[in-house]
Amino acid sequence: MCQSKLFDMYDMFVKVDDDVLYDPDHLSDVISRMDIAEHAMLGFLLLDNSNVVWPNGPIYAYSASVLRWLCSNETALNRTRGTHEDVRFGHALALNPQVQYYNADDVFNPVYHLQYRSSRMFVQFMQYGTCKNVED
Secondary structure, three states, rough: OOOOOOOOOOOEEEEEEEEEEHHHHHHHHHHHHHOOOOOOOEEEEEEEEOOOOOEEEEEEEEHHHHHHHHHHHHHHHHHHHOOOOOHHHHHHHHOOOOEEEEEEOOOOOOOOOEEOOOOOOEEEEEEOOOOOOOOO
16 A cells, blocks of 8 residues: 555545445545544554554544555554554554544444354354444
8 A cells, every 4th residue: 555655545544354344335424524633543442551542453444644654654664564453553553643543433333243153153243333423
């Protein structure tokens, strides 16, 4: 994404797990109506024991300026490599004091995350959070 300079083509980027159901039109509408800071991070946010905020995996979004900053900061970019990309992404963003965090619980409609069970397979989608709509 850094080499293709996608941050010059789009305002926001959304990362969604392949086992998540959501309404992309609603997501686009909600994001377009938000008063989002230039350096914005949206997600189901968690705080780890080192006081770093990170997006909890199934879905998160970030502004083009966050990606542009990340691509220009080798130290931060190195923090994103490896497993648990959501946690690593949060630790990389911790290096940027300008990032504004928005908890998805406050803006997204319910997101449904696929749940699995073992022993002959039981599959269901469960609501990943109780969310409210953003008012105009």
